[in-house]
Amino acid sequence: MEKFTKAFPSKPLPSKTAKPWALAGVVGSGNLEVMLERGGKPSDAMECHVETSIPGYKASWLAALADFAHHYPAGGAKVTIHDQGAPPVLVNLRLRQAYDHLTKGDK
Amino acid sequence: MSGALFHEQTARQRIAALADAGSFVELLPPPERITSPYLAQLGIPVSFDDGLVIGHAKIGGKKIYLAAQVGQFVGGAVGEIHGAKLTGLFKAAARDKLPCVLIIESGGVRLHEGSAGEIAIAETMRAIFECRALKVPTIAVIATDIGAYGGIGILSTCCDFRIMTEHGRLGISGPIVIEKWMGKKAYDSANRALVWKTSGGKTKYLLGDADALVHDTSEAVRDGIAKLLAKSSAVSLASVKARQKDLEKRLKRFGATEDPDAVWKSMGVRNIEAASLASGPEFAALAKRGK
Amino acid sequence: MKKPTSKKPSARAVLARLFGPSAKGIAIEKSVVTGYATVGGAKVCVIGTCDGTYIDNEAALRLAAHVIQCIDRQPKTPIVMLVDSAGQEPNRVAEMLGLASYFGHLLSCLELARRKGHTLITVATGQAVGGAFLCYGMFADRIYALASASVGLMPISAMSAVTKIPASVLQKLSKTMPSLEFGAEPFALLGGVEEVWSATDDVQAKLAQAIATSTPEDNRAELGKKRGGRKLALDIRKKVLAESAR
Numbered sequence: 001m002e003k004f005t006k007a008f009p010s011k012p013l014p015s016k017t018a019k020p021w022a023l024a025g026v027v028g029s030g031n032l033e034v035m036l037e038r039g040g041k042p043s044d045a046m047e048c049h050v051e052t053s054i055p056g057y058k059a060s061w062l063a064a065l066a067d068f069a070h071h072y073p074a075g076g077a078k079v080t081i082h083d084q085g086a087p088p089v090l091v092n093l094r095l096r097q098a099y100d101h102l103t104k105g106d107k
Numbered sequence: 108m109s110g111a112l113f114h115e116q117t118a119r120q121r122i123a124a125l126a127d128a129g130s131f132v133e134l135l136p137p138p139e140r141i142t143s144p145y146l147a148q149l150g151i152p153v154s155f156d157d158g159l160v161i162g163h164a165k166i167g168g169k170k171i172y173l174a175a176q177v178g179q180f181v182g183g184a185v186g187e188i189h190g191a192k193l194t195g196l197f198k199a200a201a202r203d204k205l206p207c208v209l210i211i212e213s214g215g216v217r218l219h220e221g222s223a224g225e226i227a228i229a230e231t232m233r234a235i236f237e238c239r240a241l242k243v244p245t246i247a248v249i250a251t252d253i254g255a256y257g258g259i260g261i262l263s264t265c266c267d268f269r270i271m272t273e274h275g276r277l278g279i280s281g282p283i284v285i286e287k288w289m290g291k292k293a294y295d296s297a298n299r300a301l302v303w304k305t306s307g308g309k310t311k312y313l314l315g316d317a318d319a320l321v322h323d324t325s326e327a328v329r330d331g332i333a334k335l336l337a338k339s340s341a342v343s344l345a346s347v348k349a350r351q352k353d354l355e356k357r358l359k360r361f362g363a364t365e366d367p368d369a370v371w372k373s374m375g376v377r378n379i380e381a382a383s384l385a386s387g388p389e390f391a392a393l394a395k396r397g398k
Numbered sequence: 399m400k401k402p403t404s405k406k407p408s409a410r411a412v413l414a415r416l417f418g419p420s421a422k423g424i425a426i427e428k429s430v431v432t433g434y435a436t437v438g439g440a441k442v443c444v445i446g447t448c449d450g451t452y453i454d455n456e457a458a459l460r461l462a463a464h465v466i467q468c469i470d471r472q473p474k475t476p477i478v479m480l481v482d483s484a485g486q487e488p489n490r491v492a493e494m495l496g497l498a499s500y501f502g503h504l505l506s507c508l509e510l511a512r513r514k515g516h517t518l519i520t521v522a523t524g525q526a527v528g529g530a531f532l533c534y535g536m537f538a539d540r541i542y543a544l545a546s547a548s549v550g551l552m553p554i555s556a557m558s559a560v561t562k563i564p565a566s567v568l569q570k571l572s573k574t575m576p577s578l579e580f581g582a583e584p585f586a587l588l589g590g591v592e593e594v595w596s597a598t599d600d601v602q603a604k605l606a607q608a609i610a611t612s613t614p615e616d617n618r619a620e621l622g623k624k625r626g627g628r629k630l631a632l633d634i635r636k637k638v639l640a641e642s643a644r
Contacts, residue, residue: 001150021138026117027154028179035137035155053152080140084152106123134641141634145578148571149563163642172642187577191619191631195638202639216528218561221577222551223628225528226590226618229536230631233616236509255498258532264502279498279529280488288488305494316496347466347507351459354503357495358455367494 002055006062007045008069013038013076014103022101025086025094032083034094036102040078045069052083064088068095077102113323114251114274118160118175121210124325125332126164126173133162135192143186145220154180157188161196163205167333171208172200178212178253185213185259186220190227197234197245206244206336207235209266214281215257228258235265242339244268248328249275249317254306256281264316267340270331271308271317273386278306300383304367309382309390313374314357322387406546409448409482412523416480416601417444430457431480432464434472438606443468443516445534446480450525452487453533458500461534465507469514476517476609477508481535482524482547501533508537517612521605522547522582522591536590540612542604543582543591550580576627587627589618 021037032052040047046069050061068074079095086094113121122131135141137155146153158180164173174196176183185193193209200207216224238245245266249255254276255263263269263277271277280288282296282305296302304310312320318335321327340346361370368379376382376394385393409431413421417435424433424444429451433444445461447453468475486497512518520538522531526549535541543549551557554572558565568578576584582594592608595601619635622628 001152021136023119023137023155026177026179027152028177031179033154037138051152053150080155082152082154134638135634144630145575148575149567161638187628187630188634191634192638194619194631195635196642198635199639199642203642216551218551218557219563221557221572221575221579222585222588222590223577223622223631225532225551226536226588226622226628227631229532229590230616230618232505232532232537236505239509240513258529260498261501261505261529261532264499265505277496277498278493279486279501280493285488285490285493289490294490305490310494311496314496314499316499342506342510342513344466344469344510347462347503347510350503350506351462351466354455354500355459358459361495362455362491364491364494370494 001051001053002058003051004058005049006065007042007047008066009044010046010069010075011073012043013073017103018105019102022098024097024101027082027084030085030087032081032086032091032094034098035080036098037078038076040076043076046074046077046079048079048081050081050083054083054085060088064091068092072099074099111325113272113325113328116325118177118210118212121325122160122164122173122175125166125329127166127168130165131162131173132164133160134196135161141188143188143220145186149219151219157186157192158183159189159192161192166329166336169336171206171336172196173208175210176212178251181217181219183213183253184215184217185224185228186217187223187227189217190224190231194227194231194234197231197238200243201234201237201241204241204243206246207238208246208248208332210248211255211259211263212251212253213255213259214253215259225258228262232262232265235262239267239339239342242341244336244339246270246332246335248332249277249308250323250328252276254278267338268318268335269316270319270321270328270335271311272321272323272328273308273390274323275308276303276306277311277316301367304371310367310370312391313371313376313394315353320387320391327387406524412448416521416605418602428457430460432460437478437602437609441472441475442609443472443475443477444480445477447483447530448480448524450482450484452485453483453530454487454489455492455495455497455500458504458533462504462507465511469511469516474515476519477511478605479518479520479535479538481520481522481526481531483530484525485528485530501529504534505537508534512539512614517609519605519608519612522549524548527552539614540592540608541590542608543585543594545582545594545596547582548580549582549585549591553580554578584627587625589620589622589625589628592621
């Protein structure tokens with residue numbers, strides 16, 4: 001198990017989101033759950049907390065999260081991840097799903 | 108999610124598909140972060156909902172309590188938190204006299220949390236019977252191959268009604284455990300047809316352990332639930348005496364039967380092949396008509 | 399070579415210890431126990447298992463039949479449930495017949511008894527593990543265990559074999575998490591057992607006291623919190639009840 005926390009510069013979230021929090025994915029083999037919440041600090045950064053069952057990939061995680069924070073306005077969002085060995089492409093998909101749920105709602 | 112196969116959905120998707128649009132209110136939602144200290148200590152990933160999504164919702168305008176187990180997370184198994192959420196939900200249903208529906212997907216007690224999960228299942232059984240004494244309907248839905256096994260298999264039989272699909276399995280010991288115990292010759296856990304004829308929804312429906320056999324879609328499951336929301340099955344001296352006779356008869360009739368097809372035939376299914384291919388209500392109709 | 403003598407008392411010896419001379423009214427057939435006895439001068443109905451037997455469809459039906467008979471003919475007579483069973487034997491035919499439903503039926507009969515005013519007391523006398531404990535013993539109003547009983551989900555060695563977590567890790571964790579430990583005492587810490595009766599206890603007096611003080615309210619979550627073995631369950635249940643009342 002490896003845990004780390006880091007904030008990445010990002011443009012602020014839209015002032016109104018569809019929901020205060022959103023969840024994508026499930027914790028299971030080769031999968032992960034990603035929760036996005038309003039109320040992260042500071043407002044010009046995406047606050048990230050990662051727990052992963054596969055240690056040794058911190059650099060890839062940081063790169064993926066930095067990339068997401070760069071492309072999506074997620075400043076002031078708090079991202080919490082429980083991972084059970086998901087491949088990078090799935091990490092990216094879940095981040096986008098959670099972001100869409102948060103900003104646009106479930107539909 | 109119209110038309111989506113129920114068994115392929117996640118617990119949260121199932122709830123969204125079953126509940127009237129926007130009606131689901133989650134209790135102890137993910138931002139509360141109530142996660143298992145046992146798994147954390149063992150270095151196993153935790154989940155925000157501990158493998159059980161609970162809340163209230165409306166189905167066809169009628170308010171109910173609703174829970175769905177997350178089969179992907181430690182096999183949907185019941186630990187201390189998961190179990191306490193389940194007990195609390197049935198207790199809330201009894202207090203508010205609202206039906207309680209449990210979408211089951213669980214292998215039973217979560218071994219990583221030891222006896223705490225076992226006690227939680229016993230406590231939930233007590234809470235289910237609290238509901239039943241008040242004529243508050245309790246409904247279990249079993250619709251995936253993870254199914255209802257171990258203590259959760261037993262728990263499902265404590266509810267008023269069980270709705271199954273042909274993908275659902277209900278039992279105590281799973282096929283791999285039985286194969287290890289009896290040998291591959293007696294029970295090959297890779298023989299899917301045999302496994303499903305032993306524990307699958309169709310056989311459970313024929314024997315009367317499942318009250319409804321529905322198609323593998325959220326619409327069909329929702330219709331199945333809606334039909335049962337106004338009903339309850341009281342535990343009375345007459346009902347337990349009738350059940351005793353029924354189960355004695357079943358044991359006498361099939362206790363020495365090795366071949367599940369014989370059970371199907373004896374329960375009115377004439378064309379085994381056609382029945383194997385038929386799904387949900389079509390299967391039920393075939394059995395009834397003895398075709 | 400001399401046969402090793404078993405330390406385990408015979409099923410009859412356990413019955414005699416619990417019920418004195420009145421134990422003669424209890425039948426043992428294929429390790430299933432049914433009958434009537436007296437406790438503190440009053441009649442009780444007895445059901446149970448012994449010899450660490452497997453409990454199958456037939457055993458469940460025989461126990462259920464005795465409970466139904468008691469409700470029918472001996473209104474409000476307390477029911478004492480004895481548990482010494484290794485669980486259900488993994489068996490394909492038993493599963494096909496719906497063993498879970500047989501257990502559910504037994505539980506329904508016990509629930510009916512409770513609603514009709516029968517006090518339900520369990521004494522774990524031997525093995526009280528897994529499904530065998532869940533299918534009747536854990537459904538009592540109050541649950542007791544002899545100190546010699548093996549109570550719990552499963553021993554750490556078995557838990558380790560299934561989860562692939564080294565036994566040494568589980569052993570170490572069990573010091574702070576009694577849920578992982580196997581036995582009557584740790585189970586009591588979780589609230590799963592009201593009291594453990596030692597080898598020197600007057601168990602006939604204890605049983606009479608248990609029947610006299612029992613209530614149908616499930617107190618296990620409260621006990622587990624008070625004793626510190628199950629710290630979360632009660633508060634989470636209360637949280638569900640509070641959030642749903644809003």
